Amino acid sequence: MIPPPNVTGTLHMGHAFNNTLMDCLTRYHRMAGYNTLWQPGTDHAGIATQMVVERQLNAQGHTRTGLGREKFVEKIWEWKEHSGKTICRQLERIGSSVDWSRERFTMDEGMSEAVWQVFVRLYDEGLIYRGKRLVNWDPELHTAVSDLEVVSEEEDGYMWHIRYPHAWDEGHVTVATTRPETLLGDTAVAVHPDDERYQAIIGKTVRLPLTDREIPVIADEYVDPGFGSGCVKITPAHDFNDHEMGLRHGLDQINIFTSDASINDNAPESYRGMNRFLAREQIVKDLEALGLLEATRKHRLVVPRGDRSGAIVEPYLTSQWYVRVQPLAEPAIKAVENGDIRFVPESWSKTYFEWMRNIQDWCISRQLWWGHRIPAWYDPEGNVYVARDEATARKKYNLDAETDLVQDEDVLDTWFSSALWPFSTLGWPEQNDALKTFYPTSVLITGFDIIFFWVARMIMMGLKFMGDVPFHKVYIHGLVRDASGQKMSKSKGNVLDPIDIIDGIGLEELVQKRTTGLMQPEMAPGIEQATRKEFPKGIKAYGTDALRFSFAAQATFGRDIKFDLSRIEGYRNFCNKLWNAARFVLMITQDKAVAANLDTRLLTLPDRWILGRQQEVIDLTHRHLKNYRFDLAAQALYNFVWHELCDWYIELCKPVLFREDTDQHVQRNTRRVLLEVMDTSLRLLHPVIPFITEEIWQLITRRAQITGNSISLQPFPRSNPELVDPDSLQKMEWSKEFINAVRKIRADMDIAPGKPLPVLVQNWSAQDREYFETNRLYIYALATLEHVRWLEDEAVPESATALAGKIKILIPLAGLIDKDAECARLEREIGKLERNLEKIQAKLDNPNFKAKAPKAVVDQEVTRLSTAHTALQQLKEQLTKIQNA
DSSP: OOOOOBTTOOOOHHHHHHHHHHHHHHHHHHHTTOOOOOOOEEBOOHHHHHHHHHHHHHHTTOOHHHHOHHHHHHHHHHHHHHHTTHHHHHHHHTTOOOOGGGOEETTSHHHHHHHHHHHHHHHHTTOEEEEEEEEEEETTTTEEEOGGGEEEEEEEEEEEEEEEEBSSSSOEEEEEESOGGGGGGOOEEEEOTTOGGGTTTTTOEEEOTTSSOEEEEEEOTTSOTTSTTSOEEEOTTSOHHHHHHHHHHTOOOOOOBOTTSBBOTTSOGGGTTOBHHHHHHHHHHHHHHTTOEEEEEEEEEEEEEETTTOOBOEEEEEEEEEEOOHHHHHHHHHHHHTTSSEEESTTHHHHHHHHHTTOOOEEOEESOSSSOBOOEEEOTTOOEEEOSSHHHHHHHTTOOTTSOOEEOSOEEOHHHHHTTHHHHTTTTTSOOHHHHHHSSEEEEEEEGGGIIIIIHHHHHHHHHHHSSOSEEEEEEEOOEEOTTSOBOOTTTTOOOOHHHHHHOBOHHHHHHHHHTTOSSGGGHHHHHHHHHHHOBTBBOOOOHHHHHHHHHHTOOTTOOEEOOHHHHHHHHHHHHHHHHHHHHHHHHHTTSOOOSSOOGGGOOHHHHHHHHHHHHHHHHHHHHHHTTOHHHHHHHHHIIIIIIIIIIIHHHHHHHHHOTTSOHHHHHHHHHHHHHHHHHHHHHHTTTSHHHHHHHHHHHHHHHTOOOSOGGGSOOOOOOGGGOOHHHHHHHHHHHHHHHHHHHHHHHTTOOTTSOEEEEEESOOHHHHHHHHHTHHHHHHHHTEEEEEEOSSOOOOSEEEEEETTEEEEEEOTTTSOHHHHHHHHHHHHHHHHHHHHHHHHHHHOHHHHHHSOHHHHHHHHHHHHHHHHHHHHHHHHHHHHHHO
16 A cells, blocks of 8 residues: 555655655566555645645635635645646656556545545444544644644743742742743642652642732642752643643643634733734733743743644644544554564564553544545534434434534544555445455555554554454655755755656756745755755756665665765666666677577576576575565665676676687577576566666567566566576686786786786696686686786796785786886875875864864765775885885
């Protein structure tokens, strides 16, 4: 099941990461022969969608209330049909191979029917009720919001220390608060029961400043005696912890706010009608005038804001609909305990248990117009009747036509319909073939931030209404962070749009995207400056495949991704490498005879080696994908294609294919090997990088005479043990070591790549000699050798040396290099590096640089310093070697 993106949404890095992993698994299983469904769809996203359309109306000079509910909802549907599928088009851009023919929407007819049935059944069983409780309230949107819709970040503020006079003498207690306006709703002052300083006043009362009320001093273990004065003000109607304490002690709950967070009539008259921030200013002034303001101190505090409106959210006492979740939670806990559902990584089950075992009833009502309207009707006396529709309610409760009924104005929390997603998308409550075939689903892939809000609720609802778990495994991936490890957010100005990475974006357009629509516009200049510094030329186009490969390669268990464009650059280079390899294969087989089938009798040693290595990689890929180790699968494929297929096998083919004296049947067979290894590599890579593999495969298949319309419908490779030849693997590894040793000497001595070299060999065995003779053709070609002499005990001329396993490779220096000129060159390089090192070290030693530069920039300089030190050491060793030669 796809985690349904908001219909208003645009693709962000989390979506791109999440969908890459889902698509990788889906393509893998589809190619592996499974009956595979990746179920797509979108969420109606109550608050987000209503806000988008409401702002459009406001821009046209209209309002939601002026239009009326029915017309406003019609406008939203119009918007949804014309503009609400942006994110689906973007998901197609990143290669999501969902079954679009089965696309669902949380408010389509069938899913709405599922919502009504679930609500009515839970209500009839006493699991849904209406009650008055504290909720997160958005005073701009005038609705309750879930914890997930609240963004809590540190901001600068103040801590006010206020004196509450004793009611019995001239003394006082001091409390500290960041919200002095809420003191108008205080109903107690609390201290810790073991705090000796306050034993004498527990049970007495203090005068509440600016009011004519007295409130009790109570004792509660929640209070931290070591924090501040050890006294805290208790406002049960406007603080979640205070609310719980109020319930424990039977305190009054005085709501002092209206729905738009202005002061209501429960407060003293002089403050009524003020918005909360004006009231705060006036209250502070009045306290100071009365000598009750002991101190005002600057303070960093966590401020909760609605993620859509940006308004500071208030804890607010109001009547709402709730799900009684404890009876639903118990079987959901057991399902994970007994292994019916397994979290991957397993450690996330602890997080799940911790929340489920301390679960609170779920507020499911929202004061919006867009969403599933609560199927409850009220008569003039306030009696409630719950049914699918009004006609059903009248029949269910035996109400005659004269009884006036009015439907509840509220809609359901978006997460209510999302909780039904695994079975409602498959057609429930109808019992059909899709539901029987695909429920329970195999795996859910999602981020850890919605384990509580979505994963747990799907488990509860699935068990309740289907009698079975909604999925057997839950793969939890990390967050995508910026290069310095910061969480990406609009307010930080560090968000990257995956489409911009795919297509590229200019600097000015990027700056505009990052600075438009900020909750705190004053942050725009700093964000602009940081963006210009990080991306002075904008972002170039990297393509979808490079982005997907980067995500897969970094999908390590239990770790967030530090997203760095330099990594995508590396995977774009990989895609280019693959493309160039394919061009070589196509070129070398164009107008050339190719064996119709692989003939194992005609395989060269490199043929046997690459085929054997590929069988091992096939098995590794299966194992890693089955275990959700996308990172290890990507690593294995990268190493095989780049370092073995491209760096070695293609080069090893050339002596066979380009020599006129090579047997033509062998050449034809090697061409077949090239085509088959490329075809197999493309199919292995396809789940990760679908676009380039499809493009190349279409070209390769015509040459290789492979049938099929798309690589995505080809079988995923299965290993053939008969193609694994341990002898060829051993001999090729020996040959690679020999060639690499010669190449190292050539690089160290700065000898031209095309110059044939004489080679001396010491410390060799009969097996070494045998392996060399077996691979003579390839070693001479790839190492560019003039001749090879196997030394016994004779004297050795001045030579450069390298080890290849136990044997010693020597290349005589006489006539190969100008010793004085090479020493002079190396000394110049050393001098240049030493000057560069001094500059980097001076920058890092500058305290202003470390204090002001972003952490990513400082880390980059530290890496440059380390790299320069390593290079300097190597140059000095090379110089010493030549001087002593």
